[in-house]
Amino acid sequence: MRIINYLLLATLFVSVLSSCKKNDVAKPPVPILGSVYPDVSVKLAEKYAFKVTTLNGETFSNEWTLDGKVVGTDYTYSFTPTVAGTYTLVYKATNEGGSFSYTYKITVPVPVVATTPSSSKYISxxxxxxxxxxxxxxxxxxxxxxxxxxxxxxxxxxxxxxxxxxxxxxxxxxxxxxxxxxxxxxxxxxxxxxxxxxxxxxxxxxxxxxxxxxxxxxxxxxxxxxxxxxxxxxxxxxxxxxxxxxxxxxxxxxxxxxxxxxxxxxxxxxxxxxxxxxxxxxxxxxxxxxxxxxxxxxxxxxxxxxxxxxxxxxxxxxxxxxxxxxxxxxxxxxxxxxxxxxxxxxxxxxxxxxxxxxxxxxxxxxxxxxxxxxxxxx
Incomplete structure (x- = not known):
């Protein structure tokens, strides 16, 4: 009987160790995106905030890249365009288990001065x-x-x-x-x-x-x-x-x-x-x-x-x-x-x-x- 108990205890210990090893395997980050739509339109000189939050206190490093240039490393990035055009913003989260990335296409329309009934056809x-x-x-x-x-x-x-x-x-x-x-x-x-x-x-x-x-x-x-x-x-x-x-x-x-x-x-x-x-x-x-x-x-x-x-x-x-x-x-x-x-x-x-x-x-x-x-x- 004592031998059987020792065998059960040993088996349980091995099982617990195996379970701990499985739980200890790091997983890639799972950030919660504030904006989940890949296509974003922003007016000239208008501030648009991109942000991410964490799940259950998870921590990871952040990187925001605008047209190939790193522009931020925080959980938020504020984009304020000074020139109309199309921009590519890539967000990347990284931890020891891997990384997660998401790409936004930002369109900034050219400002237009609309024609009115009083507009002149001549050079102004x-x-x-x-x-x-x-x-x-x-x-x-x-x-x-x-x-x-x-x-x-x-x-x-x-x-x-x-x-x-x-x-x-x-x-x-x-x-x-x-x-x-x-x-x-x-x-x-x-x-x-x-x-x-x-x-x-x-x-x-x-x-x-x-x-x-x-x-x-x-x-x-x-x-x-x-x-x-x-x-x-x-x-x-x-x-x-x-x-x-x-x-x-x-x-x-x-x-x-x-x-x-x-x-x-x-x-x-x-x-x-x-x-x-x-x-x-x-x-x-x-x-x-x-x-x-x-x-x-x-x-x-x-x-x-x-x-x-x-x-x-x-x-x-x-x-x-x-x-x-x-x-x-x-x-x-x-x-x-x-x-x-x-x-x-x-x-x-x-x-x-x-x-x-x-x-x-x-x-x-x-x-x-x-x-x-x-x-x-x-």
Missing amino acids: KVFEYLPAPGQFINETNVGSLEQAQKLVGNTNNLLTLGAYGGYVVFGFDHSVNNQTGYDLAIYGNPIGGTTPWAEPGIVMVSQDKNGNGLPDDEWYELAGSEYNDPATIKNYEITYKNPKAYANVTWTDNQGNSGSVDINTFHKHNYYPEFAPNQETLTFKGTLLRSTWGKYGSIFINSAFAWGYTDSWSIGDDYQNNRYNGFDISWAVDKNGKKVELKTIDFVKVYTGQNEKGNTLLGEISTEIKGATDLNIK
């Missing part, structure tokens, strides 16, 4: 005017800061942008919607017929992704008919040097070329913009369109492109009847040439797209603009 604000050198630059009625402001509210006042790269940036009192067909009309002063005179300008658009009301976000080019032409140069860069006198304005570019914007006898003043922040040199970057300068008999001409450029008597957008160049926001591409989907835009940039000195009779090719309208507002 000119943010920046920085022309390249040219024969009309520094002349009050066509090449000055004061003239740039006259683009507001109408399409009747002409502004020159100077040689390649010179630009103007403007916006409306609302976000422009991307609807079917042309969304923007930009007015210039081209000439058609057998003796065409076009001074093609490239158009870019931007969204107010950070919501600060300023054009300091990413720009997208509206790819026109020449965007994929082998003769079109992407990432072109040119630097002009201020002669600080009535003299030719020399330039060099990143293609190993050099040249000048030449003076003529009709405009006897410095062609370098005297209101530019830098009075030594000016550098512009963008897409360079091929020159279309030539002659028709004894008359000098500069031919238009098919579509997609302003100040261009283009057949593709029926300039003859419309009296403006039309632009579709759906043409937008990013800096790598990839098409982007923009539901709205807030800012527009127009810059001279050709580097052509012309001659001393007609001067350099320089895009002119008389205004712009939102075609979605009648």
Whole structure:
């Protein structure tokens, strides 16, 4: 009997040890998620708190990773977006038994200034005017800061942008919607017929992704008919040097070329913009369109492109009847040439797209603009 009792006791002891070993095996953490939906929408500048809690006092380490960067190690993480876009937030809990992870896709919509019955179809604000050198630059009625402001509210006042790269940036009192067909009309002063005179300008658009009301976000080019032409140069860069006198304005570019914007006898003043922040040199970057300068008999001409450029008597957008160049926001591409989907835009940039000195009779090719309208507002 005593032997049997010893055997039972030994068996019970082994059973208890075995049970303890099974219970001692660590298990991965089981955090309780405050938000169990993987897709989250957060407004710009709005605080959104992600949090986890523990079950029965369980402890584990936490890690929050936003777009690959660790942003928190606590049981809570507060996300306050400063720029619209799509973000990936990964939460990871870890203990000695393993780990648990969960991924959130956070969408921050681009803020939109809605159209109202009182919205104007015309430009409401000119943010920046920085022309390249040219024969009309520094002349009050066509090449000055004061003239740039006259683009507001109408399409009747002409502004020159100077040689390649010179630009103007403007916006409306609302976000422009991307609807079917042309969304923007930009007015210039081209000439058609057998003796065409076009001074093609490239158009870019931007969204107010950070919501600060300023054009300091990413720009997208509206790819026109020449965007994929082998003769079109992407990432072109040119630097002009201020002669600080009535003299030719020399330039060099990143293609190993050099040249000048030449003076003529009709405009006897410095062609370098005297209101530019830098009075030594000016550098512009963008897409360079091929020159279309030539002659028709004894008359000098500069031919238009098919579509997609302003100040261009283009057949593709029926300039003859419309009296403006039309632009579709759906043409937008990013800096790598990839098409982007923009539901709205807030800012527009127009810059001279050709580097052509012309001659001393007609001067350099320089895009002119008389205004712009939102075609979605009648």
